[in-house]
Amino acid sequence: MSKTRVLIAGLMVSALCANAQTPAPKPDRALEVMKSSFKDRGQAKLDRLNQDKAMEVCTKYATTPVPKALAKQIEAENMKAIPFPADGKYxxxxxxxxxxxxxxxxxxxxxxPANPSGGNCYACHKLSPQELSYGTIGTSLYQFGKIRGYSPEIAKYAFGKIYNAQAYTACSNMPRFGHNKILTEAQIKDLVALLMDPESPVNK
Ligand code: HEC
Incomplete structure (x- = not known):
């Protein structure tokens, strides 16, 4: 989440500057400003401003589509880095x-930092119909398993998507929960069950 937030903060800086009718600042300048004005606090350290290759590309193409070949490369590299569960259980x-x-x-x-983090999925997705308050940046996941089928392939896809959304969609707005160590493998499996267990309210 924090990396997304940093990106949003960066975009806001560029947007504000663009309004002032001056040439848009170079991304390095925006980063420089953030690095000099933010401070380490608790577990939120300045190293969160360091972008990996995928995020650098996403920042560069924040307002224009990422060229197809580059998007494919990001997806392939992120896919290769997903440690799918060794026991094959999702x-x-x-x-x-x-x-x-x-x-x-x-x-x-x-x-x-010793306590587990949440996934905040409802901030962007509809899931269980009992929860009336949800965001719509992401697609509705209501009846995910029922619609997509309760197959091992879809369970694997759900695991991979939650672990690292950019393995499937370069520069996705969805946080890379496993990749960025927000959620553990066990937590991601619990979320896959929420999407894929026929008994889950998501599939009722
Ligand atoms: C900041 C917003 C955001 C959050 C938080 C978020 N997602 Fe997403 N999610 C998206 C967006 C946008 C998409 C569609 C684009 C894409 O495929 O990457 C998506 C796509 C998905 C998909 C693929 C849907 C499909 O039809 O194939 C799954 C599964 C998913 N999210 C699960 C989750 C789960 C589980 C969580 C919580 C751990 C979560 N998301 C949190 C934004 C978010």
């Missing part, structure tokens, strides 16, 4: 998954 406990999807706690300087 479904955990959907009840735990629902709690993780509901929770927006974690990664902030006020949070205890």
């Amino acid at each position: 479904l955990g406990d959907w009840r735990a998954g629902e709690r993780i999807a509901q929770s927006g706690v974690g990664m902030q300087f006020t949070d205890n």
Whole structure:
């Protein structure tokens, strides 16, 4: 989440400057300003401003589409780095998954890094119909398993997507939960169960 936030902050800086009718600042300048004005606080350290290759490309093409070949390269590299579960099991406990999807706690300087983080999935997605408050940046995931089929391939896809959304869509707005160590493998399995267990409210 924090990297997304940093990116948004960067975009806001560029947007503000663009309004002032001066030439848009170079991304390095925006980064320089952020690095000199932000401070380390608790677990929120300045190294979060360091972008990996994918995020550098996404910043560069923030307002224009990423060239197709480059997008394919980002997706392939991110896909290669996903450690799919060695036991081949993708479904955990959907009840735990629902709690993780509901929770927006974690990664902030006020949070205890020893405690598990939440996934904040409802901030962007509709999931269980019982939850009336959800964001719509992401597609509705209601009836995900029922519609896509309860197959091992779809369970694997859901795991990979939650682990690293950019393996499937370069520069996706969805946080890379496993890749950025926001959620653990067990937590991601619980979320896959929320999406894929026929008993989950998502599939009712
Ligand atoms: C900041 C917004 C955001 C958050 C938070 C977020 N997502 Fe997403 N998600 C998206 C967007 C946007 C897409 C569609 C673009 C894409 O495929 O990358 C998406 C796509 C998906 C897909 C693929 C859907 C399909 O039809 O194939 C799954 C599965 C998914 N999200 C699950 C989750 C889960 C589980 C969580 C919580 C751990 C989560 N998302 C949190 C924005 C978000």
